[in-house]
Amino acid sequence: MSSVPDNLRYASSHEWMRAESDGSFTVGISDFAQEQLGDLVFLEVPEVGRKVEAGEAVAVVESVKAASDVYAPVAGEVVAANDGLADALVQVNKDPYNAWLFRIRPANAADVQKLMDAAAYTKSIG
Amino acid sequence: MKTTPLHETHRSAGARLVDFAGWDMPLHYGSQLEEHHAVRRDAGMFDTSHMLAIDIEGTGARAFLRYALANNVDRLTTPGKAQYSCLLTEDGGVLDDLIVYFFAEDFFRVIVNAGTADGDFAWLGGLRARIAPALSLRPRRDLAMIAVQGPNAREKTWAALPDLRAASEPLGVFFGVRVGAGSAERFIARTGYTGEDGFEVLVPNARAVDAWKRLAQAGVRPCGLGARDTLRLEAGMNLYGHEMDATVTPLECGLAWTVDLKSQRDFVGKQALLARPPLRQLVGLVLPPRGGVLRAGQVVHTAQGAGVITSGTFSPTLGQSVALARVPLGVAPGDSVQVAVRDKHLEASVVKPPFARHGKSMLPAMEIH
Numbered sequence: 001m002s003s004v005p006d007n008l009r010y011a012s013s014h015e016w017m018r019a020e021s022d023g024s025f026t027v028g029i030s031d032f033a034q035e036q037l038g039d040l041v042f043l044e045v046p047e048v049g050r051k052v053e054a055g056e057a058v059a060v061v062e063s064v065k066a067a068s069d070v071y072a073p074v075a076g077e078v079v080a081a082n083d084g085l086a087d088a089l090v091q092v093n094k095d096p097y098n099a100w101l102f103r104i105r106p107a108n109a110a111d112v113q114k115l116m117d118a119a120a121y122t123k124s125i126g
Numbered sequence: 127m128k129t130t131p132l133h134e135t136h137r138s139a140g141a142r143l144v145d146f147a148g149w150d151m152p153l154h155y156g157s158q159l160e161e162h163h164a165v166r167r168d169a170g171m172f173d174t175s176h177m178l179a180i181d182i183e184g185t186g187a188r189a190f191l192r193y194a195l196a197n198n199v200d201r202l203t204t205p206g207k208a209q210y211s212c213l214l215t216e217d218g219g220v221l222d223d224l225i226v227y228f229f230a231e232d233f234f235r236v237i238v239n240a241g242t243a244d245g246d247f248a249w250l251g252g253l254r255a256r257i258a259p260a261l262s263l264r265p266r267r268d269l270a271m272i273a274v275q276g277p278n279a280r281e282k283t284w285a286a287l288p289d290l291r292a293a294s295e296p297l298g299v300f301f302g303v304r305v306g307a308g309s310a311e312r313f314i315a316r317t318g319y320t321g322e323d324g325f326e327v328l329v330p331n332a333r334a335v336d337a338w339k340r341l342a343q344a345g346v347r348p349c350g351l352g353a354r355d356t357l358r359l360e361a362g363m364n365l366y367g368h369e370m371d372a373t374v375t376p377l378e379c380g381l382a383w384t385v386d387l388k389s390q391r392d393f394v395g396k397q398a399l400l401a402r403p404p405l406r407q408l409v410g411l412v413l414p415p416r417g418g419v420l421r422a423g424q425v426v427h428t429a430q431g432a433g434v435i436t437s438g439t440f441s442p443t444l445g446q447s448v449a450l451a452r453v454p455l456g457v458a459p460g461d462s463v464q465v466a467v468r469d470k471h472l473e474a475s476v477v478k479p480p481f482a483r484h485g486k487s488m489l490p491a492m493e494i495h
Contacts, residue, residue, distance in 0.1 A: 038142075038352065039159040041440035042419045042447075060468070062419045064158050064352060064440055067468075086416060093157075 002032040002125060005097055009112055010121035011073035013055075016097060017104075017112055024079050025112060028100045029061065029070060029092065032125045037063035040089040045081040045102050052078060052104070054111065059101050061092070074111040076104045130175035131270045131334040139348060146351055147241030149176040154350035161353035162442040165320050166485045169276035170349035171341050176240035179266040179313075179328060180247060183233050190258045191226060191234055193393050194250065196376060198386040202228035206301045208317055210384055212376045213238075213246060214395030218402055219372035220379065222246050223364060225317060227302050235313075237271075237326075239366050253394070268309070270334035272327045274346055275357070277485060279324030280316075286344035287327070287337060290314050294325065302326075319354065321361025321483040356439050359448065362410065362479025368422060368437045369408060369450055375399055378452065379436075380408035380479070406452050410479040411435070411463065412489060413447040418472050420449035420465060427464040427471070430454040435465065443482040444489065450479065459490075 008016045014033035017025045034040070042062035052058050052072040059070035080103040085091065091099040106112055116124065127150040136143065141152035152173065154161060164170040182191065191199045197211035207228050213221040222242040227235045238246045247265055254261050274283045284291040293303045294314045302315025313328040329337050342348060355365065362380075364370055370379040377385065377399060387399060411420060420438030433453030441448045449465075457463065459478045464471040480488050 038154065039157055041159075041442075042416070044418075062440070064356060064442075065153075067419065067421065 002030065002035060003097070004031070004118045004122045006118045008097065009073070009115040009117065011071065011115055012124065013071045013073075015070060015073050017073050017115060019112070020103065023109065024103045024105045025074075026100045026103050027070075027073065029096060030121070031096045033068075034093050034096045037061065037068060038065045039063055040092050043086045043089060043101070045083060045085070046078045048078055048081055050078045052076060070101060072104060073115055074104065074106045075108070076106040079103050079105050128176070130173055131331040132173045132175060132338055135335055135338055136173065136348075141348075141350060144351070146176065147239075149240055151176060152348070152350040154352045155348050158350065158352035158356070159442050161347060161349035162356050164347040165276045165322055165349060165353065165357055166443055166482070167277070168347070169274060169279040169282045169324070169345065170347045170353065171338070172273045172275070172349050172351070172354050173271075173338070174273050174326070175270040175334065177237055177271055178240070178243035178247070179235055179237050179269055179271070180250065181233070181235050181264040181266060182261060183264065184258075184261040185232055186258050186261060187232050187234050190254065190261055192391060193257065194253055195226060196386070196393060196395060197226075197384045198389060198391060199226060199228065199234070200391070202226070204301075205229055206297070206303050208300045208302055208315060212370075212381060212384060213249070214376070214393075214399075215372055216395060216398060217372075218375040218395040218398030220366070220370040220374055220376055220381075221249060221372060223366055223370070223381070227315065229304065242366060266328075268331055269311075269313070269328040270331050272329070272334070272337060272341065273318055273320075273324065274327060274341060275318045275320040275322045275324035277323060279322065279346070282344045282346050283325050283327065283341065286340040286346065290327070299323075319361075319363060320357035321363070321480060322357075322485070355437075356442060359437050359439055359450065360441050360443055360480065360482040362450070362481060364408075364450075365437060369452075374452075375402060375404065377404040378406045378408070405455060406433070407455055407457070408436070408450055408452055409457055409459070410477040410481060411438075411449040411451050411465065411474040412477050412481070413472060413474050415446040417447065418467055418470075419447045420467070420474065425466045426451050426453055426474075427466070428453050428457045428461065430456040433457070441481055443485070444487055448481045449474070
């Protein structure tokens with residue numbers, strides 16, 4: 001069973017979002033996503049300052065098996081990127097909810113509430 | 127979907143199972159990378175029971191294979207000796223690649239790929255009907271196959287299956303030996319598909335689970351087809367359906383060394399190969415560390431024209447991406463080429479495979495741009 005923490009929001013494309021105190025949101029990929037991909041071996045994170053639309057491909061993760069786009073769950077601006085993660089990709093497989101990819105400041109914070117909660121996401125991957 | 131005698135064992139070990147050529151097979155048991163490293167550094171095992179052994183028995187077995195196979199079985203003179211070969215169409219395209227074992231003048235065994243097994247058997251049967259109707263072709267679906275590979279594979283196999291030690295200890299590389307006969311027959315060969323030392327062991331289906339469990343207890347790590355693919359690619363070995371198929375000749379996929387065009391011997395596909403000089407070649411490509419991952423299907427731009435990646439992956443041994451690519455003649459090791467990856471063109475270096483073997487990098491010291 002994939003782990004789906006209650007305190008996060010989820011996109012149908014398997015990203016999670018966590019609210020930060022400064023109003024930004026941290027984004028990573030879900031446990032279900034890392035299980036599907038297998039061992040990750042390559043990561044490309046977005047440039048800080050990039051303006052993104054909801055559903056826009058902004059990062060790339062590659063496993064031994066396949067490449068997969070990571071999408072911005074909401075529209076906004078990339079305010080941080082986890083550049084060091086590319087050297088520690090095993091963390092995404094071992095601890096996907098602490099291995100973050102980038103942070104985004106939503107253009108409209110209410111957009112985040114439209115994403116799935118843990119119960120809805122659990123149902124969607126069941 | 128078809129299953130091997132080890133299917134339930136894989137399931138209960140938590141394997142992630144995938145459809146491979148109609149067989150429900152383990153992709154990995156948790157971490158493909160760790161399985162890969164286990165084979166390069168210690169010992170791992172693969173269920174390869176989806177592959178098929180076909181026994182060719184009767185007077186004229188050698189003459190039949192001399193004509194059926196692109197490599198020359200007349201080089202097999204010592205009992206137990208094995209040879210890698212292609213099975214060709216009349217047009218010179220590759221129907222399959224296989225290993226042929228010589229036991230006696232009237233007894234050879236070939237081991238063919240899972241996805242092509244039925245076609246190979248039918249094709250060999252058709253050829254037999256035309257040129258050697260007295261010969262017996264017997265598919266050995268009664269045998270399960272386990273490949274034990276890695277620097278410690280032989281020692282651990284002997285610890286797990288001590289009654290195979292005496293027969294297999296003297297085996298040179300690319301030799302095999304049958305132990306027992308009839309329905310109790312086992313077969314052990316010093317062959318594999320990883321670039322490491324080791325054995326391929328065939329046992330009666332009913333004994334497969336016991337052999338697998340004994341090997342696991344001896345410290346041989348179960349490995350899935352994912353690691354099998356990255357290991358064979360690092361070792362520069364072709365995979366049927368990727369580097370070759372019926373539209374590709376062996377001369378265009380790095381297998382000219384397995385085709386004997388100089389002798390007087392006639393074989394299926396020979397006239398076509400002589401009439402059809404190669405226009406393409408298979409080369410290795412390498413990206414710098416952290417430079418991305420090459421994948422099958424990506425287009426390769428060279429000074430001599432466009433080519434395509436036939437297999438690409440991240441190499442766990444080297445920590446960078448490697449690929450095999452079919453490119454125009456004239457592209458040479460040391461060249462830089464451009465590979466279209468998503469919205470970018472990545473610069474890759476051309477090398478001569480293999481990329482890694484016996485646990486070590488085989489790459490030349492190169493300037494990474």
